[in-house]
Amino acid sequence: MGYHDGHSAGGPRPSRRAFLTGAGLVIGMTLVPKGFAKTQDPSVIQADVQTDGARPFNAFVRIAPDSSVTVLSKHIEFGQGPYTGLTTLVAEELDADWSQMRVEAAPADDEIYKNLAFGLQGTGGSTAIANSYEQMRQAGATARAMLVAAAAEEWGVPAGEITVARGTISHKASGRSSDFGALVEKAAGQDAPSEVTLKDPKDFVLIGTDRPRLDTPSKVDGSAIFTLDIGFDDMLIAVVAHPDHFGATVKSFDDTAARAVPGVVDVKEIPQGVAVYADNTFAALKGRSALKVEWDLSKAETRSSDEIFEAYSKIADGEGLLEAANHGDIEAVLNKDGTRSVEALMRFPFLAHAPMEPLDAVLVKREDGSIDCYNGAQFPGQDKAAIADVCGIDPANIRVNTQLAGGSFGRRAQFGSPYMREAAEVFKASGMSRPVKHMWTREDDIRGGFYRPIYLHKLSGAVDGDGTIVAWNQTIVGQSIMNKDELDETSVEGASDMPYRIENRRVMSANTALPVPALWWRSVGHTHTAFAVESFLDQLLELGGKDPVEGRLALLPEGSRERGVLQKVADMAGWKSGSAPEGRAWGVAVHKSFSTYVAEIVEVSIAEDGGPKVHKVWCAVDCGVVVNPNIVKAQMEGGIGYGLGAILYDEVTLGEGGAVLQSNFHDYRSLRILEMPAVEVAILPSSEAPTGVGEPGVPPIGPAVANAWRRLTGQAVETLPIKSSLGAGA
């Protein structure tokens, strides 16, 4: 039997239920698709929504006799807002009342629920709204047409005379009206129209206005269920002892002391390390710390971060670089008389994503031999395939039940699902007779790799006698996130396609091979390219005697959307008329990522500890049509905070011998509330297709702070994080 049926989890407070239903919303747990219901443990899989008699209208919309409309979200909710956004799109075209809308995670299906930008089911690249915008509206419009057809049949009136508004279907001439629920049975039996006409944007009722997030109430009263909260009475908790060097493997281990810990049930070697199974979490942790493991380092990375940077520096100066952009004649201009040049060597460290909820999964084998997996599935199809492969079970008999996830920032999206392979190995080695919850601790998370890789940028540039930038030469060295031999766009995006008109410009790249596993991190290549481009450009503008805003505008094409956000943010800060208060400086950056344009201006002073203190951030964003302005603003605020913490404090460092030096939040610092600047966000009105907002707030914050810092102190930031750069006497 399982727990977490929404009753045991809710605790004794009597108001909880009223609180939930009062807001009319429930997220909680993934609801099972109908066909699976018999194999599910009903007390584990139970949503508070009324589902009896609910009818599917298509893969995305289900309507119940009580008129509740449930949207099946093909995108995971980990804070960025798709549950509310996708539901808004359906409700708009369905002409539903917002109070009747519900949402739950769609099952894993790479065909039906594929991300139209990727071709497989997955959330990432800030695509949730962009790829769903028409698809979800069509799903809503189709369901609406079926309801209208049912009403026309029921009332014997022409469908064309029927109107729908705020969840009520009406026929004016006959005076008849109905809610959705009464027509569900008949409507679900209608043929879906082959074509539907979507609303003219001027008729939008819901799109473009603030809508309360559907997941807020359960996240405020503690009832929201994440993977770590799922439980079964006879469940084992498993943790794995991992090597402290990347590429190391188990040579031998002694589990005598571990097995002596009361509550420890078993210890097994798996390809990823040594798994300890226990009846409760504390026993599992205690058992793991009592293990003695000897590791084989013969294939491990034993170089330090410093040694890796040194090697990268040689690669940057070497032969065989890949060309990402090249026009004009860079060599001729850089060495020309009458130009002044500047150089920079920028170092970007490994970064862990460190989502609040570390990686975890619950795996259960059912009586019929099928497997249920509960996890924060960012690529559900990949997770399913990994479990099938490891456990030797047909993927058709595996269900991935996507849960709310405590953040991701890219960490949960992996081709081949290496994390899920570990969880499945743990489950398989246990014998699969009891449910197993596998969890990573924060130490596993910080030391577990799949980092934003180390990158080295070597830059040189020149201005002519008028101060115009005439040369830009950039070489980027680092691991290919996509494991490519040829040019990896994710290494150079944001640099090779920079918008500034510079006559002679070259961007080169080199892919390196390390046993340290690499992964995208919130905003992918833009995490480093935006910093390099925007901070080096600022130096060249200063060298040429140009104003940071005016100088950028002069280099940006007329009518470009970068100009729009840059001019807006300059107006917000009062750039032309004002200046930073005494002892403070302003810095600016503008950057496009994932087709969204963001400009930020920051106000910085020197903090007591000698590093930058960021007081204020003005942010202007152009993301096309806005579905929910409040969520767009929240993503900008959050992106700024996430990016700021990283550029001020964060690095994962391989020390002498190659072991990771950091282990938890005490030495892998997160931004805290006292370091969070006041953020003011403006959204540019636009009729362009909607683009994403989860990532684009991140890239400009680093260079904006570095630019303010250079103007305040004369020190250009070349080594990140800024704090370690200061400590190193840079």
Place this chain on the structure above:
Amino acid sequence: MVSFTLNGEDRQFDGDPETPLLWVLRDAERLTGTKYGCGIAQCGACTVHVDGMTRRSCITPISTLEGSTVTTIEGVEGPEAEAVQAAWTAIDVPQCGYCQSGQIMSAVSLLQMNPKPSDEDIDGAMAGNICRCATYQRIRQAIHDAADKMEA
């Protein structure tokens, strides 16, 4: 055997006395609103109230709680809790939501001791609660809103 009061009810725990309160709550009591984030009192996701004060449950051995009164997100109540939760909901503070139980427990405690906190008071009281989504600006705002509502 350790006896304590949990959300107004008498409870006993007879497992390993070193077990941190966090795992007693989550594993034995199945109250999962209190979260694991770091295990070393750095992130505040596990914040609960013990005898009316905030406590990091991840480093609090259950053996030290004999006779204590423990309140979790599932049981927190009173005017401060109502005001904080309403303010949190009104401006959609949470993003991923995983840290928010801890944030709310710290915010309720702050208002119980200081009904009209300044920005500096808020930063001081909330500095131990990490939010990786960086919802901090809205946390500040919601605490001010809750204080205003209680005053009105």
